[in-house]
Amino acid sequence: MSALRSEDWQVQPPFVPHGPTSPVTLLFDDAGLTQLAGIPAVAWQTPWSEIANLELVRVGGRMMLFASVGGVRYLWRHRDTDGYDELRAVVSERGGVVVERRPRASVYAVVAVVLLASFAGGIAAWVNHANQGARELADARHVNLTLRDLPSGWYKTSQTVLDYLVSPPNKVYTSTTTTTTPPKDSVFTEAASVFQKCLGVSNSRDRMYGAAGQQPDYQVSSPIFNTESLKGIQLASSAQYYRTTSMVEKDTREMSQTKFGACFADASAAIIMAGYHSTNPASDVASDWRPTTYDKGFARGGVVTLALPNIPSKVQLVMAVVTHGHYEITLSAIVGSFAKAKTLLDGLVNTLLSRTENSSSTSA
Numbered sequence: 001m002s003a004l005r006s007e008d009w010q011v012q013p014p015f016v017p018h019g020p021t022s023p024v025t026l027l028f029d030d031a032g033l034t035q036l037a038g039i040p041a042v043a044w045q046t047p048w049s050e051i052a053n054l055e056l057v058r059v060g061g062r063m064m065l066f067a068s069v070g071g072v073r074y075l076w077r078h079r080d081t082d083g084y085d086e087l088r089a090v091v092s093e094r095g096g097v098v099v100e101r102r103p104r105a106s107v108y109a110v111v112a113v114v115l116l117a118s119f120a121g122g123i124a125a126w127v128n129h130a131n132q133g134a135r136e137l138a139d140a141r142h143v144n145l146t147l148r149d150l151p152s153g154w155y156k157t158s159q160t161v162l163d164y165l166v167s168p169p170n171k172v173y174t175s176t177t178t179t180t181t182p183p184k185d186s187v188f189t190e191a192a193s194v195f196q197k198c199l200g201v202s203n204s205r206d207r208m209y210g211a212a213g214q215q216p217d218y219q220v221s222s223p224i225f226n227t228e229s230l231k232g233i234q235l236a237s238s239a240q241y242y243r244t245t246s247m248v249e250k251d252t253r254e255m256s257q258t259k260f261g262a263c264f265a266d267a268s269a270a271i272i273m274a275g276y277h278s279t280n281p282a283s284d285v286a287s288d289w290r291p292t293t294y295d296k297g298f299a300r301g302g303v304v305t306l307a308l309p310n311i312p313s314k315v316q317l318v319m320a321v322v323t324h325g326h327y328e329i330t331l332s333a334i335v336g337s338f339a340k341a342k343t344l345l346d347g348l349v350n351t352l353l354s355r356t357e358n359s360s361s362t363s364a
Contacts, residue, residue, distance in 0.1 A: 054096030198263035216240035231336030265302030297324030
């Protein structure tokens with residue numbers, strides 16, 4: 001291929017501890033990728049054989065380049081799309097992934113938070129307020145998944161389909177007494193309608209999306225993790241800590257209904273498809289998933305097939321809910337094949353249950 005030079009990037013993390021992160025110039029040729037970073041510029045040359053998981057993402061008027069080198073996931077950001085077509089050709093030639101997305105309207109960012117708080121029902125205003133209840137917050141962080149829970153070959157990622165469902169990693173949300181009413185045609189309202197019609201529950205009695213719910217004290221999500229094995233998987237967990245165990249028990253009663261797993265998957269799919277200004281075909285019917293568990297607690301899930309724009313083959317959305325003690329945890333996953341991923345997902349559900357069992361707040 002012909003050499004390509006692209007300037008004005010920023011990189012995270014730096015290639016060496018405390019090293020330069022901007023300005024960065026990227027040079028692409030047949031040998032590999034060369035990064036020139038800082039003033040004066042320091043060069044790092046990486047052959048293509050050592051670069052994995054190459055991904056170019058265009059969102060509105062900016063672009064991002066991801067690559068794994070030496071087990072580290074690097075992100076280069078560019079404030080505009082100058083040279084995008086040439087860079088796209090390079091990434092495609094090297095077997096990478098190219099993704100183009102519309103910028104999400106603010107409603108989707110709000111919906112991601114509200115959806116993960118759906119066990120609380122209603123629509124609360126969330127604020128970043130991490131200075132209270134240090135023990136409870138520490139426990140909420142502890143129960144989430146980390147890279148150590150996953151096999152080798154996994155890495156953290158961003159700008160994925162799960163962004164429509166998962167709030168920013170490690171950002172802490174706490175409930176307030178203030179509630180707001182969403183627009184009549186909001187994405188959340190549509191998801192609530194899908195769920196309530198599927199389960200056969202009225203809004204006044206629904207604890208997931210409706211008026212009967214209660215707010216958790218804390219909510220925090222893990223990063224989104226990715227692997228190319230098992231036909232491809234992206235997944236994340238989101239933990240909620242509730243003030244009393246009786247609040248969780250009331251939510252669990254609703255989750256124990258026969259169709260809950262499928263209905264929750266359908267509602268979550270509605271959120272994702274709204275992000276693409278689309279709907280899922282009626283033929284893609286969700287099914288229940290009952291994870292095989294060995295620890296105390298409750299687990300229920302569902303699986304639904306998605307036909308996403310710009311993705312040639314269909315994928316499956318897997319949603320699972322784990323409850324025990326003061327905790328309700330969501331496991332969200334996009335998989336290429338649920339049949340191939342099921343054993344791994346069963347194990348992760350058990351990991352989450354074991355964390356709630358060992359939490360210092362379980363029996364409080």
